[in-house]
Amino acid sequence: MKNAGIAAALVLAILAVVFVGTEVLNLDFFFGGILPFIAMAVFIIGFIYRVMNWAKSPVPFRIPTTAGQQKSLDFIKQNKIENPSSKGGVIVRMFLEVVFFRSLFRNTKAEVTEEGDITYQWEKWLWLFALCFHWGFFLTVFRHLRLFTDPVPGFVSFWENIDGVFWVDLQQIYLTGFILLLGITGLIARRLYLDKVRYVSLVQDFFPIFLIFGIAVTGIFMRYLTHVDITAVKAVAMGLASFNIGGIMEACATYDISVNFWFHLTLVCTLLIYFPTSKLMHAAGVFMSPTRNMANNNRMERHINPWNPEVEVHSYQEYEHEFHQKMKAVGLPLDWDYDEEGNQLPKKN
Amino acid sequence: MKKTNMIIGLVIFAVLVTVPFWSSFVSPANGAAPEVSLDTPAINQMAEPKCVEDVEWMRAHHMDLLNDWKVEVVREGTRVYVSEDGTEYLASLQNTCFECHSNYEDFCLKCHTYSNVNPTCWDCHVEPTVVGGAN
Numbered sequence: 001m002k003n004a005g006i007a008a009a010l011v012l013a014i015l016a017v018v019f020v021g022t023e024v025l026n027l028d029f030f031f032g033g034i035l036p037f038i039a040m041a042v043f044i045i046g047f048i049y050r051v052m053n054w055a056k057s058p059v060p061f062r063i064p065t066t067a068g069q070q071k072s073l074d075f076i077k078q079n080k081i082e083n084p085s086s087k088g089g090v091i092v093r094m095f096l097e098v099v100f101f102r103s104l105f106r107n108t109k110a111e112v113t114e115e116g117d118i119t120y121q122w123e124k125w126l127w128l129f130a131l132c133f134h135w136g137f138f139l140t141v142f143r144h145l146r147l148f149t150d151p152v153p154g155f156v157s158f159w160e161n162i163d164g165v166f167w168v169d170l171q172q173i174y175l176t177g178f179i180l181l182l183g184i185t186g187l188i189a190r191r192l193y194l195d196k197v198r199y200v201s202l203v204q205d206f207f208p209i210f211l212i213f214g215i216a217v218t219g220i221f222m223r224y225l226t227h228v229d230i231t232a233v234k235a236v237a238m239g240l241a242s243f244n245i246g247g248i249m250e251a252c253a254t255y256d257i258s259v260n261f262w263f264h265l266t267l268v269c270t271l272l273i274y275f276p277t278s279k280l281m282h283a284a285g286v287f288m289s290p291t292r293n294m295a296n297n298n299r300m301e302r303h304i305n306p307w308n309p310e311v312e313v314h315s316y317q318e319y320e321h322e323f324h325q326k327m328k329a330v331g332l333p334l335d336w337d338y339d340e341e342g343n344q345l346p347k348k349n
Numbered sequence: 350m351k352k353t354n355m356i357i358g359l360v361i362f363a364v365l366v367t368v369p370f371w372s373s374f375v376s377p378a379n380g381a382a383p384e385v386s387l388d389t390p391a392i393n394q395m396a397e398p399k400c401v402e403d404v405e406w407m408r409a410h411h412m413d414l415l416n417d418w419k420v421e422v423v424r425e426g427t428r429v430y431v432s433e434d435g436t437e438y439l440a441s442l443q444n445t446c447f448e449c450h451s452n453y454e455d456f457c458l459k460c461h462t463y464s465n466v467n468p469t470c471w472d473c474h475v476e477p478t479v480v481g482g483a484n
Contacts, residue, residue, distance in 0.1 A: 048359055055355045148369035150380040152465040229409040231382050231460045238380030241369035256405050
């Protein structure tokens with residue numbers, strides 16, 4: 001609980017800084033026109049740096065022990081997706097992992113019974129909440145394109161109309177926003193209420209989920225409850241997108257944008273800055289998982305360990321070449337024939 | 350992981366996360382907030398142009414006001430709205446709002462198009478036209 005408390009205090013401290021910054025000190029331009037650029041630069045450069053750094057690690061060998069029968073004799077059926085031996089199988093496995101979190105679907109709960117036997121039970125909640133959270137987040141971010149494009153492209157409006165198929169009181173309710181909130185709440189509850197998960201949860205596990213919870217809540221408040229001047233918000237967003245610093249300055253000076261928006265934006269900036277330094281890098285890491293991205297073809301192709309040093313070897317062929325005359329003299333059998341100048345001839349079959 | 354695959358992945362990442370930046374350079378519009386027009390006969394006649402409520406508040410909350418009016422008028426039959434400063438108004442989109450804002454194209458539609466908002470007001474109400482003032 002202490003770790004959760006520290007993480008919650010950090011998020012609240014950010015909100016306090018934003019409140020003082022925008023409402024008391026009137027530093028709207030810093031939060032609207034400087035911090036987002038810093039955050040975006042840190043995010044993109046940091047993300048690429050981390051991936052390049054990981055890519056330098058040598059990958060030793062293809063891991064055959066994934067959950068599925070590897071390619072074997074003809075009468076043993078291979079599991080082509082779980083244990084692929086071809087590139088196509090690897091692509092399918094990676095696609096299903098990235099899009100549907102297949103390995104989380106295999107999650108089980110281990111418990112010891114009163115008799116002392118260990119049992120494993122079906123446990124799909126983690127998978128379900130993770131799926132809700134990630135898809136909800138992605139589609140919500142996608143919907144935000146309406147604030148970053150002018151004119152708004154048709155496919156964004158198209159998705160808004162599917163997402164907002166339910167209307168409450170003259171207003172479209174975007175389902176993905178609430179699915180995101182449901183997912184992240186489930187993931188927070190999991191860390192708080194499951195003893196074993198809470199025991200392994202650190203501040204850096206709670207911080208991003210609290211941050212995202214804050215983003216979702218402030219966003220929902222802005223859209224459905226307290227409302228903001230959306231034209232002013234879009235003026236700031238478009239200023240960021242087109243590097244129009246003057247436009248952002250003007251929008252910050254002209255309009256009195258609700259503090260809720262500054263909370264939302266600054267939490268997003270914090271998330272972007274935090275992203276490359278944290279566990280959130282699993283977004284790139286999943287593509288680099290050795291158990292997911294390599295075909296199990298150890299028995300078909302020779303893989304040479306990339307960090308093997310050059311070793312000087314003296315093969316039997318070379319040895320025989322060197323000593324063939326002496327060997328012949330004492331009557332030892334030779335594997336190769338030699339011509340009159342002592343050159344080794346191609347091996348006879 | 351193969352170097353080429355990694356570079357392809359990073360390029361896709363960079364292109365996707367920078368959509369707002371490069372698309373704003375491709376787009377013909379400059380993205381600035383639209384200027385709504387207050388040049389209508391009714392507003393021009395007012396000595397001191399003044400909306401039902403404070404302008405800053407109206408910018409963010411006009412839909413709340415209209416929603417409240419809808420409930421009060423249709424369900425409770427209260428036609429009178431008392432604003433923050435004590436002035437009484439007839440709670441009616443058609444007869445109060447559109448009396449001054451008789452320029453749908455240059456008023457309502459400007460911000461709604463900019464922010465991609467499609468309110469259902471005009472499913473029932475008649476759009477005001479600038480020529481004859483309020484309907």
